[in-house]
Amino acid sequence: MSFFRLSFSMKLEISGQRELSGEIRISGAKNSALPAMAASLLTDELLLENIPMVEDIRSMALLIEGLGGRIKIQKKKNKIKINNNNLKTVEAPYEYVKKMRASILVLGPLLTRFGEARVAYPGGCKIGARPVDLHIENLKRMGAEIRVEHGTIIAKAKDGLKGSRLSFEKVSVTGTENIMMAAVLAEGETIIENAAKEPEVTDLANLLIKMGAKIEGAGTDLIKIKGVKELHPVEYSIIPDRIETGTYLIIGSLIGKELHLYNTIPEHVRSIVLKLNEAGIFLEEGKDSFTVKRAKKILPVDIETQPFPGFPTDMQAQFMVLLTQAEGRSIIRDTIFPGRFHHVDELLRLGANIKKLGNGEVSVMGKTELSGAEVLATDLRASASLVIAALIANGKTIIHDIFHLERGYERLSEKIKKVGGKIKKIK
Numbered sequence: 026m027s028f029f030r031l032s033f034s035m036k037l038e039i040s041g042q043r044e045l046s047g048e049i050r051i052s053g054a055k056n057s058a059l060p061a062m063a064a065s066l067l068t069d070e071l072l073l074e075n076i077p078m079v080e081d082i083r084s085m086a087l088l089i090e091g092l093g094g095r096i097k098i099q100k101k102k103n104k105i106k107i108n109n110n111n112l113k114t115v116e117a118p119y120e121y122v123k124k125m126r127a128s129i130l131v132l133g134p135l136l137t138r139f140g141e142a143r144v145a146y147p148g149g150c151k152i153g154a155r156p157v158d159l160h161i162e163n164l165k166r167m168g169a170e171i172r173v174e175h176g177t178i179i180a181k182a183k184d185g186l187k188g189s190r191l192s193f194e195k196v197s198v199t200g201t202e203n204i205m206m207a208a209v210l211a212e213g214e215t216i217i218e219n220a221a222k223e224p225e226v227t228d229l230a231n232l233l234i235k236m237g238a239k240i241e242g243a244g245t246d247l248i249k250i251k252g253v254k255e256l257h258p259v260e261y262s263i264i265p266d267r268i269e270t271g272t273y274l275i276i277g278s279l280i281g282k283e284l285h286l287y288n289t290i291p292e293h294v295r296s297i298v299l300k301l302n303e304a305g306i307f308l309e310e311g312k313d314s315f316t317v318k319r320a321k322k323i324l325p326v327d328i329e330t331q332p333f334p335g336f337p338t339d340m341q342a343q344f345m346v347l348l349t350q351a352e353g354r355s356i357i358r359d360t361i362f363p364g365r366f367h368h369v370d371e372l373l374r375l376g377a378n379i380k381k382l383g384n385g386e387v388s389v390m391g392k393t394e395l396s397g398a399e400v401l402a403t404d405l406r407a408s409a410s411l412v413i414a415a416l417i418a419n420g421k422t423i424i425h426d427i428f429h430l431e432r433g434y435e436r437l438s439e440k441i442k443k444v445g446g447k448i449k450k451i452k
């Protein structure tokens with residue numbers, strides 16, 4: 026199955042300063058789709074809807090097929106059907122895990138359903154060290170024997186996992202998701218303290234509950250799970266992507282004549298909207314939509330990333346571009362991934378005035394005129410920031426290595442072209 030052309034050598038050519046007007050439909054959330062696909066390992070079959078057809082979904086599909094799962098993808102309908110009633114192995118090899126850290130999400134489901142799992146230890150990535158120690162520690166507290174050998178996490182729970190009282194010393198999104206999935210088939214009650222409250226965690230809990238799990242408190246920092254014997258197949262439609270929403274809100278604030286975003290959940294981007302308001306940008310908000318126009322004047326604001334409901338680290342790079350157009354000095358601090366600033370060097374090539382201050386802090390001076398140049402995408406959200414910068418820069422920008430972008434933004438070029446942007450893929 027290959028619903029994507031591999032776009033390693035592809036580039037994006039963008040001509041800047043064209044005002045954008047029209048409608049953009051927000052796609053399903055990548056970071057909801059990935060745990061939902063992993064949850065398919067907890068039962069025989071799942072039908073998932075509103076799945077974004079992006080590269081990371083393809084990676085997770087290949088991983089599950091590698092385990093022996095059977096996947097049917099209806100690309101046009103954004104649907105995925107996964108049948109796992111004859112898995113062949115509990116081993117998630119390095120070839121899949123190296124492409125996507127979220128592969129760690131199969132550890133909990135495999136361990137709790139089959140009593141063992143072997144998952145390659147996920148490497149780091151561009152945005153910084155990405156340990157999984159909290160996943161492993163908490164699974165051990167649930168009775169798993171886990172050791173790491175030759176780069177592989179080898180986990181065993183012969184007599185199944187035991188419900189336990191657990192606490193995360195650091196809020197971890199996939200850590201919370203992994204433990205929640207491990208706990209739904211464990212014996213007895215599991216309590217997770219300092220759980221992640223991201224909407225994607227709540228979405229996963231809602232899917233598991235529909236499958237027959239007993240979960241209370243998802244969306245708060247205290248989640249209680251009562252283990253059940255088994256979960257049953259269901260159909261489920263996942264939530265819209267709040268980071269895609271935020272990305273287009275920034276684009277509209279900078280170069281939108283009248284951009285209408287629909288099929289979104291305003292509550293999920295509240296921290297971003299409030300920050301935009303602080304910068305002097307006001308949006309029209311509907312039940313499941315926003316209308317955004319370019320701001321006449323943008324005020325400098327300080328940003329500090331926090332777990333949900335705080336300002337998301339996944340929006341830090343995009344908001345940085347907006348602040349290059351603010352009149353004054355802004356400070357951005359990423360408390361979650363202090364090294365997540367690879368986009369800075371590329372934005373400097375476009376004329377931005379940004380200084381790295383160390384310990385996860387940068388200062389952005391505005392208002393600076395950006396001018397088109399050749400730049401290099403390094404990770405998913407950094408590449409989104411380069412697209413935003415290219416849309417406001419004068420002249421042409423060429424972004425190399427856009428496979429990073431295709432990991433998490435569905436049909437980005439099409440969506441921007443449809444509202445008047447001049448953007449095309451080139452070899």
Ligand code: EPZ
Nearest residue numbers: 056127155156157158159160195196197198199200339361
């Ligand atoms: C999820 O990653 C998201 N990915 C990331 O989105 C997002 O940036 C991140 O949460 C923070 O919101 C998915 O949901 C698939 P964490 P995750 O565990 O779960 C430390 C994107 O662009 N930590 O919440 O891997 C960790 O180092 C991606 O879509 C440990 O120390 O992040 C970080 O400082 C990029 N030990 C902090 O916790 C652990 O065992 C939060 O990480 C786990 C995490």
